[in-house]
Amino acid sequence: MNNLKTTAINNRRYLGNKYRLLPFIKQVVSDHCNDINVIADLFAGTGAVSSAFQDHEIITNDILYSNYVSNLAWFSPEEYSEEKIISLIESYNAKKVKKDNYMSETFGDTFFSKDDCRKIGFIREDIEERYNKKVINERERALLITSLLYAMDKIAKTCGHYDAYRKGVEFDLHLELSVPKASHCNNPQNQCYNEDINTLAPNIQADLVYLDPPYNSRQYCDAYHVLENVARWQKPKVIGVARKMDRTALKSAYCTKDATIAFADLITKINARYILLSYNNMENKGNDRSNAKLADEDILRILNNKGRVQVFEENYKAFTTGKSDIKDNAERLFLCICE
Numbered sequence: 001m002n003n004l005k006t007t008a009i010n011n012r013r014y015l016g017n018k019y020r021l022l023p024f025i026k027q028v029v030s031d032h033c034n035d036i037n038v039i040a041d042l043f044a045g046t047g048a049v050s051s052a053f054q055d056h057e058i059i060t061n062d063i064l065y066s067n068y069v070s071n072l073a074w075f076s077p078e079e080y081s082e083e084k085i086i087s088l089i090e091s092y093n094a095k096k097v098k099k100d101n102y103m104s105e106t107f108g109d110t111f112f113s114k115d116d117c118r119k120i121g122f123i124r125e126d127i128e129e130r131y132n133k134k135v136i137n138e139r140e141r142a143l144l145i146t147s148l149l150y151a152m153d154k155i156a157k158t159c160g161h162y163d164a165y166r167k168g169v170e171f172d173l174h175l176e177l178s179v180p181k182a183s184h185c186n187n188p189q190n191q192c193y194n195e196d197i198n199t200l201a202p203n204i205q206a207d208l209v210y211l212d213p214p215y216n217s218r219q220y221c222d223a224y225h226v227l228e229n230v231a232r233w234q235k236p237k238v239i240g241v242a243r244k245m246d247r248t249a250l251k252s253a254y255c256t257k258d259a260t261i262a263f264a265d266l267i268t269k270i271n272a273r274y275i276l277l278s279y280n281n282m283e284n285k286g287n288d289r290s291n292a293k294l295a296d297e298d299i300l301r302i303l304n305n306k307g308r309v310q311v312f313e314e315n316y317k318a319f320t321t322g323k324s325d326i327k328d329n330a331e332r333l334f335l336c337i338c339e
């Protein structure tokens with residue numbers, strides 16, 4: 001290939017990303033689940049867990065459109081032209097954009113420099129125009145948007161995520177898109193969805209449903225609003241210092257006091273032989289914001305109503321949204337063999 005960089009599914013920062021837990025998850029599935037053909041990853045996030053099961057038929061889902069688009073890029077069975085992607089990315093990287101657009105007017109000199117914002121806005125608009133003119137197909141559109149989102153993430157001057165930007169810092173890194181290393185031989189039955197999980201679940205049939213809900217009150221649509229805004233490209237009005245769009249429709253019940261009700265409803269709706277749930281043990285160990293929304297006794301009660309439950313544990317890095325110093329944080333897998 002030319003001098004373009006490539007990017008892989010885990011080359012981004014994402015809260016609660018399970019990339020490092022894949023050996024543990026795969027081990028539990030291979031040791032305790034039989035005859036698995038279809039795996040549904042219904043809080044898919046980056047798609048890291050699905051990527052460990054690419055030799056299976058995969059169903060992904062996430063409430064955020066930005067994740068849906070990336071999941072399409074990585075897992076859609078639609079064929080794509082690598083030459084087309086490479087040539088467009090080369091031309092985007094070489095482009096100098098002088099004219100202002102939605103991105104530079106909305107986010108200029110916040111998370112990104114004004115120049116980089118002009119470039120992000122230009123690229124995103126160009127992707128949409130090419131798609132509307134049918135010059136690129138849906139998978140190629142998804143690959144280009146994913147490349148753009150990953151490149152933005154590499155240079156964003158955030159305080160961790162997009163809740164706030166770092167004022168007065170030098171914009172030392174500049175936008176450089178890489179080519180996503182996406183498979184050309186995904187399973188032809190793979191499907192990707194962008195729905196609230198409780199609405200989608202009754203329509204899904206899988207051998208194993210993997211669930212990785214948010215753990216605490218931190219809404220993903222707040223932490224990733226800039227990426228979501230660019231992925232959707234509806235150019236909404238934004239408010240506040242962090243320039244957030246209206247995210248009412250993207251709020252998750254799993255980050256609220258209704259998490260237990262939502263979880264109980266979800267489990268009754270699932271059609272699968274196995275349910276595998278990731279949930280760490282932060283129930284009451286962090287600060288208020290990092291405390292888990294589902295209590296262990298509720299998880300066990302709800303899963304026990306659905307089948308036979310086993311719990312597996314592996315030590316994993318602390319997951320806090322504040323400054324509390326937590327020891328003994330463990331990532332657990334609850335396996336329910338449905339009856």
Ligand SMILES: C[S@@+](CC[C@H](N)C(=O)[O-])C[C@H]1O[C@@H](n2cnc3c(N)ncnc32)[C@H](O)[C@@H]1O
Nearest residue numbers: 016017018043045046048063196197212220252
């Ligand atoms: C812990 S993260 C998943 C991380 C993922 N396993 C990974 O490795 O990248 C939880 C995900 O659930 C999504 N989510 C939250 N509430 C949802 C809902 N009601 N329906 C669908 N997805 C939801 C969030 O957008 C977020 O991406």
